[in-house]
Amino acid sequence: MLKKLTSLFMALCLVTLLATACGSSDTGDASDTTEDGAQKLRVAFVIPGSISDGAFGTLSYAGVQAVQEEPYIEEAVYVEGIDAATDASKAIRDYVAAGYDVVWAQSGLHSASVMEIAPEFPENVFVTLAATPEDQTFDNVWFAANECESAYYAAGALAAQTTQSKVIGVVGGRENPLYVACATAYAEGAHSVDPDVEVLTVFTGDFNDPIKAKEAAASQIQSGADVIVHFQDLGMTGVIAAAEEALAAGNQVWVIGKGVDQYDQAPDVTLTSVIFDYGAGKTTLMNILYGLLQPDEGEIRINGEAVKIHSPLDALAHGVGMVHQHFMLVPNMTVAQNVAIGKEPRKGPFLDLEQVSSRIRELSQEFGLDLDPDRYIWQLSAGEQQRVEIFKVLYRGADILILDEPTSVLSPPEIEALFKILRSFVPPCCACSITRRIIATRKTLAIGFYSRPQQESIPARLD
Numbered sequence: 428m429l430k431k432l433t434s435l436f437m438a439l440c441l442v443t444l445l446a447t448a449c450g451s452s453d454t455g456d457a458s459d460t461t462e463d464g465a466q467k468l469r470v471a472f473v474i475p476g477s478i479s480d481g482a483f484g485t486l487s488y489a490g491v492q493a494v495q496e497e498p499y500i501e502e503a504v505y506v507e508g509i510d511a512a513t514d515a516s517k518a519i520r521d522y523v524a525a526g527y528d529v530v531w532a533q534s535g536l537h538s539a540s541v542m543e544i545a546p547e548f549p550e551n552v553f554v555t556l557a558a559t560p561e562d563q564t565f566d567n568v569w570f571a572a573n574e575c576e577s578a579y580y581a582a583g584a585l586a587a588q589t590t591q592s593k594v595i596g597v598v599g600g601r602e603n604p605l606y607v608a609c610a611t612a613y614a615e616g617a618h619s620v621d622p623d624v625e626v627l628t629v630f631t632g633d634f635n636d637p638i639k640a641k642e643a644a645a646s647q648i649q650s651g652a653d654v655i656v657h658f659q660d661l662g663m664t665g666v667i668a669a670a671e672e673a674l675a676a677g678n679q680v681w682v683i684g685k686g687v688d689q690y691d692q693a694p695d696v697t698l699t700s701v702i703f704d705y706g707a708g709k710t711t712l713m714n715i716l717y718g719l720l721q722p723d724e725g726e727i728r729i730n731g732e733a734v735k736i737h738s739p740l741d742a743l744a745h746g747v748g749m750v751h752q753h754f755m756l757v758p759n760m761t762v763a764q765n766v767a768i769g770k771e772p773r774k775g776p777f778l779d780l781e782q783v784s785s786r787i788r789e790l791s792q793e794f795g796l797d798l799d800p801d802r803y804i805w806q807l808s809a810g811e812q813q814r815v816e817i818f819k820v821l822y823r824g825a826d827i828l829i830l831d832e833p834t835s836v837l838s839p840p841e842i843e844a845l846f847k848i849l850r851s852f853v854p855p856c857c858a859c860s861i862t863r864r865i866i867a868t869r870k871t872l873a874i875g876f877y878s879r880p881q882q883e884s885i886p887a888r889l890d
Contacts (some may be wrong), residue, residue, distance in 0.1 A: 583616025748825030
């Protein structure tokens with residue numbers, strides 16, 4: 428059962444934000460079971476927009492199609508255009524009544540309905556696009572939270588590098604906390620490149636109204652914006668139309684898309700897209716660079732020279748270090764003791780921790796790490812623990828630093844402190860953050876981000 432559920436989860440992650448599933452306890456005939464006799468699953472998706480919107484809805488439909496191909500799925504169905512919370516409640520209840528094992532309510536607006544309905548049906552599993560509530564627990568709800576700020580930070584930096592007018596825009600849909608945060612990250616990314624760039628922001632109140640979106644984009648263009656990012660679904664056609672009209676009038680305005688690579692829809696005005704891209708292989712890439720996996724083909728070049736990296740020791744020998752998403756520290760040991768593990772300096776037959784402490788203080792001052800070598804790991808915040816991990820790599824002589832999802836466990840002030848530290852590394856050390864991937868597609872860049880489940884494991888009753 429667990430293997431089946433894990434496989435279903437991975438299939439959904441390849442093309443959609445998140446889903447999970449459980450099996451029914453009922454028995455069925457041979458057509459309702461897999462080859463090993465496990466009960467097949469019936470899965471239903473509640474989609475807020477249109478599956479033909481070329482954005483979030485289209486991506487969601489691709490997920491439905493992928494799930495339908497899995498051997499342990501009896502049926503995968505969907506309903507689209509369910510935007511209002513009352514409509515979502517009815518759709519969710521209808522699917523449960525019809526015998527579906529898993530119901531995924533895809534919009535953040537559906538989360539309240541899910542949390543109201545889930546306790547009534549403990550034998551079903553529900554998925555909702557929201558952060559895990561702090562004051563409630565659910566055994567049969569999987570919460571998924573978007574983490575798109577880093578990608579929009581990168582998009583803002585790209586917009587600042589591209590703009591000729593020093594005015595860029597944001598055309599959002601509903602003004603919810605997620606997209607407010609993304610708009611803020613977009614502005615911060617732009618100002619990291621050019622503090623003088625002006626950022627115009629408008630939320631139309633609707634993800635699927637092209638007329639409102641076009642009016643907002645046209646107004647920003649009239650105010651000088653020549654790069655506009657949108658948080659729209661069907662409404663993105665209005666943003667594109669405004670940019671194309673400006674281009675026809677001799678004014679190049681670039682659009683940054685959302686959800687999928689939207690280059691084909693408007694190649695003359697699409698600068699890039701922030702894509703929801705899952706299973707892209709970033710962890711595999713990092714493991715190859717750090718010697719934990721071997722590539723099937725291709726080569727790794729450092730400073731133009733092809734190298735073979737068979738292990739982390741090889742990687743460190745070539746100056747490559749990695750900070751993992753989940754810290755590898757011993758809580759009841761000090762900072763100095765953790766740094767010394769595996770590279771213990773000796774003074775005669777004894778461990779020379781004072782040498783390590785001295786080096787910690789030296790590099791802390793050089794890079795602004797602010798580490799006390801005598802503090803215990805359990806006394807440190809997540810940001811401080813991450814600095815210990817960074818220092819462990821620097822202590823071992825790395826000048827290429829790879830960070831896996833470095834912002835996922837940090838608070839906003841800690842994120843800002845992290846990037847301040849990373850900026851201080853160049854030179855002499857190069858830091859590569861693989862928190863979100865940037866890939867070349869045609870003439871554009873597609874800036875991808877990932878969602879992650881809020882739980883560390885699937886709901887307990889499915890174990």
